[in-house]
Amino acid sequence: MKLVKTSVKRPVGVIMIVLAIIALGTISLRNLNVDLFPEIDLPIAVVATSYQDAAPEEVENLISRPIESSVSSVEGIETVQSQSQAGSSLVMMMFNNGTDLDQALLNVRESIDQVKGMLPDGAGDPSVLRFNPDQMPLMWVGLTGDEASKLTQVADDQIVPFFERQSGVASVTVEGAKNREIQIVLDQAKLQQYGVTSQTITQALNNSNQSASVGVVEKGNQDLQLRVTGGFDSVEDIEDTLVQTQSGGTVHIDELAEVNDTHAESSGDTLVNGEQAVVLSIMKKTDANTVEVANNxxxxxxxxxxxxxxxxxxxxIIDTSEYINMSIKSVVQNILIGGIISFLILLLFLKSIRATIVIGLSIPIAIISTFTLMYFTGETLNVLTLGGLALGLGMMVDSSIVILEHIYSYRQRGYSLKDSAIKGASELTPAVIASTTTTLVVFLPMVFVDGIASDMFTPLAMTVSFALIASLIAAVTLVPMLSSKLLAKATEDSGKRYWFNRFLNRVNNVYRAVLKWVLGHRKTTVFGTILIIAGSLASIPMIGASFMPSSDQGQLQVTVETQPGSSLEHTQNVAEDVNEKLTAYDDVMETNYMNVGGGGGGAPGTGGASNQATYMMQLIPASERTQSTDDVVQSMSEELESVPGAEISVMATDSAAGMGDPVQISLTGPEHEVxxxxxxxxVSTISEVDGVHNAASSADDGAPQMHIQVDSEKAAMYGLSDQQITSQIQLQFTGQTAAQYREDGNEMDITLMYPEDERSTINDLENVTIQSESGAAVPLTxxxxxxxxxxxxTLQRENQQPQLNVTSEIIGRDLGSVTNDIREKMDNMAMPEEYSYEIGGQAEDMASSFTDLSIALVFSIFLVYAVxxxxxxxxxxxLIIMFSLPATxxxxxxxxxxxxxxxxxPAFIGVIMLAGIVVNNSIVLVDYINILRRDEYGRDRYEAILEAGTSRLRPILMTTLTTILAMVPLGLALGEGAEMQQPLAITIIFGLAISSLFTLLLIPVxxxxxxxxxxxxxRRRKKA
Incomplete structure (x- = not known):
């Protein structure tokens, strides 16, 4: 081929091109974004609407249903879900994969605009937002100290602005903040004594806290601005504020109330490693490099x-980049180990440093070229793309090995270095192009695969493809060129027989004898193969199935939930009991973030209630502990079962956490109560299934409430409105912001409130007195x-039907087996008429992905045959070559x-890759049999098969061993994050090893x- 001849005749040009590739690849590597996984595209949008003081039923009927109905006709929508709760509605739209979400959002906004006028008075304007489940903080930083208000002030004034100035940071949120507040604690007896109301005090504070420009006067040649300054300069100024009494006199505020410079009452408590703290959660910009931002x-x-x-x-507290760095480091380490193994295998077979270098150069050149292509296609450097390089490491030298072996054979026949390089490479270039193409085409059907499987593994497929294309070009250009310059001494025989050659000769003799036997017992060989395949298929039920492998990131979340309506103090007491239990895990725990009352639901800062406490824990790296994260979860769950007064769940946060719950059972029917x-x-039924962990219903337990119904007619008799009564009750129990106080550039609330012992119990509520316009005190009752x-x-609906979800984690068993057992239990349940269930979550995604991948596998096999x-x-x-596939x-x-x-x-992706890999050895074998039958000697079929088999055994062993052994580090899951590639590597290692044996024996038969x-x-046609 012209390309081979050109590369041999113009070595300087090839060398310059290689140097240019290395330079460009190095620059590309420095600019590649680094992340844990490729970005997962989940096309989801939400419509959020408020409707103050409305019950969930009203929100559902007046807000959620009209919005659901309007958006359901938007093109591309797959599912519409809604959550209606007191005062707010959230409608979530999940679109089909591949939908243009920007256009879809425009369509949703148009639909919302059409229905907006039908929403009730008091409903807020609906907000249409893009929802990205991956937008989680990349880092949580704790600020610890003694004074809560000082922590908040330092965080707001110093740390947040400082972090937001760092490159790549989008926003910083302060959690657990204690805001400074001036509290005016009213004395009810004094108010009645002086005939002063809270409205009078509020008015007095605002009148005394005003500054205004009142004109201009001349002074010589200057105009002086006239400004009345009336703002508060100190807390004492607030205390000295004069309030007009009903009798026309005045009184200072400190005579009516106690003025405290303190911080606002908190709805929660935040601790980091047992110390009072505020926590800063840091979000990165969408296109920013996670590791680079974290380093900054x-x-x-x-x-x-x-x-x-x-x-x-x-x-x-938690730095997500640490796990990314460890994972990337372990994959790079596996690549280096695999590269060294491949180099040693080549050296073992070739017995020549020069020959090994000729082939081994294909690896770094292919990898560096791949970095360039990854940069220009927008891929990130993550565990999957790097894993693709590690998986393709052994395959990168396959073409070079075949080419070099053939060049070597011509050199031994007496051809010159240049002629051996040109003739040997040209003769087998079509075969190596075909074998590489068969590996590449198996990835083409991935375009038919949707969802997470496609998002996760398309980058891996592209990376492997880039590496193989680069290695193929190196094999047909660089290898012949280097062979024509470096193989002079490599082909010389020193006179001593190389021990490994003697070993290979014995292997060759054994193989030749076995090959003769199978050729003489063809029916036995074929039926024996069929029996072995059938026997292996019988083991399928013992293997099980799962969606994605879990990676041990060492992150745990403990959720504590006391009875609905529990006070913050009660939840804190329960949390203290939990803390005592967790001290047993101090040896494996690196950091511990606790939020009582203000957290919960998956991550710090996601909001919570006074009956919830959330712990986020980072364990020490997996290499430094003997227990896996799942082991710690199980042990911790058993330990915390003995804590009374709360429901406690423990779960691990891993790579599959963003992909939904492992098991999600959606119940639908006409009535929410049923x-x-x-x-x-x-929940009770599936909890009996082995492997089910933390089964829970999405139905919220109702919180106890006291409804206060105003009698409007009686209120009117006293000259009171419903709003006046509501305002005074609110002042009594939650306080009321009256004015603002500024100090040193900071602004804080001045809040009116009553003493805590007058706003804590039911009796306090019943003893409340409402002041009328005339000053009379009217009992609330x-x-x-x-x-x-x-x-x-919360009322939930899906596709305009009432719905509830039951979710579950799994521990100790595979997802497929657990799902089958759950489905069997559910089928045996007596479901009421018009009520049904569907199993979703990762179980549904797994079934859908397996179906898509099965179709892709069929297409891959067809494409391999077509090539x-x-x-x-x-x-x-x-067709003959395709018989190497069933044995896989x-x-x-x-x-x-x-x-x-x-x-x-990942294992299924490995099967698809095998469809293109295992045929390579068969291609080389069958192609050489045909060459021998057509050459000048015209060998008969039997001799051609024996000679082709024995002569091709060496390159087949070399290519198979380099591919397999280079993947062994990944197959052993060495290092952090290797769990994701392990199933893929195991599939290829065992599949290629077994199929190679069948290739050498079955294909000739x-x-x-x-x-x-x-x-x-x-013959029949000739006779006819």
Whole structure:
């Protein structure tokens, strides 16, 4: 081929091109974004609407339903879900994969505009937002110290602006803040004594806290601005504010109330490693490099700590980049180990440093070229793309090995270096192009795969493809060129027999004898193969299935939930009991973030209630502990079961956490109340299934509430409105912001409130007196009726039907087996008429992905056959080669069974890759048999098969061993984050190993059978 001849005749040009590739690849590597996984595209939008003081039923009927109905007709929508709760509605729209979300959002806004006028008065304007589940903080930083208000002030004034100035930071949120507040604690007896109301005090504060420009006067040649200054300069000014009494006199505020310079009452408590703290959650910009942003923040913290007041310290609670760095480092380490193994295998076979270098150069050149292509296609450097390089490491040298072996054979026949390089490379270039193309085309059907499977593994497929294309070009250009310059001494025989050659000769002799036997017992060989394949298929039930492998990131979340309506103090007491239990895990715990009352639901800062406490814990790296995160979860769950007064769940946060719950059972039917009862029954039923962990219903328990119904007619008799009564009750129990106080550039609320012992119990509520316009004190109980009820719950709907979800984690078993057992339990449940269930979550995604990947596998096999048919210009020889595929099943199932891994998405991707890999050895073997039968010596079929088999055994062993052994580090899951590639590596290692054995023995037998069949058909045609 011209390309081969050009590369041999113009070595300087090839070298310059290689140097240019290395330079460009190095620059590309420095600019590649680094992340843990490729970005997952989940096309989801939400419509959020408020409707103050409305019950969930009203929100559902008046807000959620009209919005659901309007957006359901938007093109591309797959599912519409809504959550209606007291005062707010959230409608979530999930679009089909591939939908243009920008256009879809425009369509949704148009639909909302059409229905906006139909919403009730008092409803807020609906907000249409893009929802990205991956937008989680990249880092949580704790600021610890003694004074809560000082922590908040330092965080707001110093740390937040400092962090937001760092490159790549989008926003910083302060959690657990204690805001400074001037509290005016009213003395009710004094108010009645002086005839002063809270409105009078509020008016007095605002009148005294005003500054205004009142004109201009001349002074000589200057104009002087006239400004009346009346703002508060100190807390004493607030105390000295004069209030007009009913009798016309005046009184100072400190005579009516106690003025305290303190901080606002908190709805929660935040601790970091047991110390009072505020927590800063840091979000990165969408296109920013996670690792680079985290490094910027960590470096800047060292600079910032010197400027912090004494007694205050910063500590990184969770840094997601640490796991990314460890994962990337372990994958790079696996690549290096695999590269060294491949180099040693080549050296073992070739017995020549020069020959090994000739082939080994394909690896770095292919990898560096891949970085360039990744940069220009917008891929990130993550564990999957780097894993693709590690998986393709052994395959990168396959083409070079085949080319070099053939060049070597011509050199031994006496050809010159240049002629050997040109003739040997040119002769086998079509074969290596065909074998590489068969590996590449298996990835083409991935375009038919949707969802997470496609988002996660398309970058891996592209990376492997880039590497193989680069290695192929190196094989047909660089290898012949280097062979013509460096192989002079490599082909010389020193006279001593190389021990490994002697070993290979013995292997060759054994193989030749076995090959003769199988050729003499063709039926036995074929039926024996069928029996082995059938036997392996019987092991499928023992393997199981899962969606994605869990990676041990060492992050835990503990959720504590006391009875609805529990006070913050009660929840704190329960949290203290939990803390005592958790001290047993101090040896494996690195950091511990606790939020009582203000957190919960998945991550710090997601909001909560007084009956919830959330712990986020970072364990020490997996390499430094003997227990896995799942082991710690199980142990912790058992330990915390003994804590009374709360429901406690423990879960691990891993790579699959952003992909939904492992099991999600959606219950649908006409009545919410029936669904609530049914969901509790489902939770109880599936909890009996082995492997189910933390089964829970999405139905909220109602919180106890006291409804206050104002009697408007009685209120009117006293000259009071409903709003006046509501305002005075609110002042009594939650306080009321009266004015603002500014000090040193900071602004804080001046809040009116009553002493805590007058606003804590039911008796305090019943003893409230309402002041009328005339100053008369009217008992609240004469104006209102009090009724204790169960508070509102969240009402859920899916596709315009009431719905509830039951979710579950899984531990100790594979997802497929657990799902099958759950489905069996659910089928045996007596479901009421018109009520049904569907199993979703990761279980649904797994089933959908497996279906798509099965279709992709069928297409891949067809494409492999089509490529070989074009290469051989024959339909028969590709069919013979395809018989190496069924035997792959034996290796795949054996590998998963031996290692105890379930069939997962990565393992399925490995099966698809095998469809293109395992045929390569068969292509080389069948192609060489045909060459020998057509050459000048005209060997008969039997001799051609024996010679082709024994002569091709060496390159087949080399390519197979380099591919397999280079993947062993990934197969052993060495290092952090390697769990994701392990199933893929195991599939290829065992599948390729077993199929190679069948290739060497079965393919020659199938070749003879088809050759005989062709001869019979040809003879019949001649007779006809």
């Amino acid at each position: 923040i960590n470096d800047s913290m060292k600079e910032m700590e010197g400027d912090l007041p004494s007694g205050l310290n910063t500590e990184v 669904l609530r009862e049914l969901s509790n029954e489902v 004469t104006l209102v009726t009090l009724e204790e009820v169960e508070g509102p719950v 070989m048919a074009v290469q051989f210009e024959n339909f028969l020889f590709p 099943v034996v290796g795949v199932l054996l590998g998963l069974l031996v290692t105890g891994l379930p069939l997962s998405i 199938v070749y003879t059978l088809f050759d005989d069949l062709t001869a019979k058909i040809t």
